[in-house]
Amino acid sequence: MITSKKLLQLSASAAILAAIVLPQGAGAAGPSTTVPAPALTLVQSAKATNEYSTYIQQQYGIQLSGTVSREQFASALSKLEASISSISEKDAAAKGFLAAGAAPFTIGEAISAVVKAADLKELAATYSDEKVNAALKKAEIAYEKGGGLSAQNAQELAVAIDTGLISAAQLKAAKVTGAVSADLAYQFLGKVTEFSGHYKNYLGTVGEEGIYGKLAQAWYESQIIKAGELQELVDTALKQNLITGYNLKDAAFDPHFDPALTITYGHSDLIHAIQLIGLLKSEGIDAKVQFEPKTSAFIYLKEWGEPVQTDDYQVVQIENGNYIAYAKEYDLSFEFASVDEKKRFQPLILKYAKKDSEDAVGLLKGSWWQPLYHSRTELADYPVITNNLLKDGRYIVQSFSLNDQSAKVVQGFKKLDSQVEIETYQFWVDQPFYNYLLGEYK
Structure with missing residues (x-):
């Protein structure tokens, strides 16, 4: 000694x-011809998504693969929300998430849940038609009142793009009505921890x-x-x-x-x-x-x-x-x-x-x-x-x-x-x- x-x-x-x-679901797709997103943007998104994937697995023990079902995503989101003290039971996005039953689980539906879990619901409600159209245009999504998207769905998509829950390039490539991949689910879950202050801190x-x-x-x-x-x-x-x-x-x-x-x-x-x-x-x-x-x-x-x-x-x-x-x-x-x-x-x-x-x-x-x-x-x-x-x-x-x-x-x-x-x-x-x-x- x-x-x-x-x-x-x-x-x-x-x-x-x-x-x-x-x-820490109805949707309207854009034009039938999908324009590839810029390669650099997709590479950056892939790198970030990989970080979210590793983090969610390490910190919360959530394992996802392939195409994610509504039940799997609801379970994962519920597990996250249970560990985030700022999200009360009455505000939990996962609560009642299975109400859609056997309907296909879509990216648009997942975004709606994540907007709520990330405490962006009130912000989304402030979006005017002009702001909604400006955001959705980046992802080549057409929006008209009375169309395939409800006003609330459109606001949620717009705020998700503007705040980075999902990039316009990602949404354009995957489509609002597309299935939720494990990588995208991990990204959504990672964003929830980030917005609540439970992601990487530096x-x-x-x-x-x-x-x-x-x-x-x-x-x-x-x-x-x-x-x-x-x-x-x-x-x-x-x-x-x-x-x-x-x-x-x-x-x-x-x-x-x-x-x-x-x-x-x-x-x-x-x-x-x-x-x-x-x-x-x-x-x-x-x-x-x-x-x-x-x-x-x-x-x-x-x-x-x-x-x-x-x-x-x-x-x-x-x-x-x-x-x-x-x-x-x-x-x-x-x-x-x-x-x-x-x-x-x-x-x-x-x-x-x-x-x-x-x-x-x-x-x-x-x-x-x-x-x-x-x-x-x-x-x-x-x-x-x-x-x-x-x-x-x-x-x-x-x-x-x-x-x-x-x-x-x-x-x-x-x-x-x-x-x-x-x-x-x-x-x-x-x-x-x-x-x-x-x-x-x-």
Whole structure:
């Protein structure tokens, strides 16, 4: 185990053996001759749909294939709505969805349900005939009052196009009266989670120009996290030396990224984060970026001198004269475009963000002796450790440990509260941080 004095020399995150927090029908077809949609638009739509498909399967366990029936879509939509607290039972689009009976299940019918589930019903009702015709014209759908489409159906289609529930190109190719494919069903379900705030949650991408300002703003808006009774429990564990520290996070910032494509990187310096994103961009690597506020807590020994407090670093003195220190930090989660892109991350960190000597040059500002980044899926040259996790509502405490020390960490928490629920799982971490857990300073 690393000594207490050296704990202060490391960053608050890398300075603790315990804790980091991680922790959505009638229809009138257009002209009989279908004009192919632009190839780029269809490729982009296919890529987005694949993301929705993966997300819905991973997060909700919904499996669809081939042509989707009304019963299958209603069941899937109901499962989503049950997990989205903003959708009440009386507003649930899936409720009464099977009333159409044996009639063919069409894209138009699915859109009607999705418009309601995505809370766009009132917006659709504001659409004038002029706005409806302007939107439907993009999909080459003819609309006249008294025709094949009711006024409400037409408004729903129009708002679906304008808000991106379905693109005009997709609707033109598939037709309002067409069957619902699994890919399109996944897209609709994904849009429902997106509109309700239950889809992927991120600031932007490495490649976009505004990402640096967004990152800075997120940092300045974050503050030291407090978590009531959960924090009282882990603070008591600190006082009794059952753990050496912990990290605290707010699950509201969970990015919900694909674990197979994601690496999470922890640090405490804003400029380091900005430079890291600049480094990835300069190397031609793009990724979604989520900023996750994090607070690290550890014991500050009284012999280290009077601690200097700021808005980002606070201490509370405990009975033996020592202090519990709370430091504002962050995790950056990156979802890469592919596993190969994900694999490119570590070589860059080891070359440009890993301190190997006091006078090292050519490194990002604030580089650590033991950078901390991890993956929920296996990567070559990444050792396996254990996360010991406690939850209370939206707050999460995590304690990282060597695999053979996990039982001891769990026992420490159980000693304080025999009823506390602790989730443990193994994951992959960088070698320098693993070395730190072994007690190595460099």
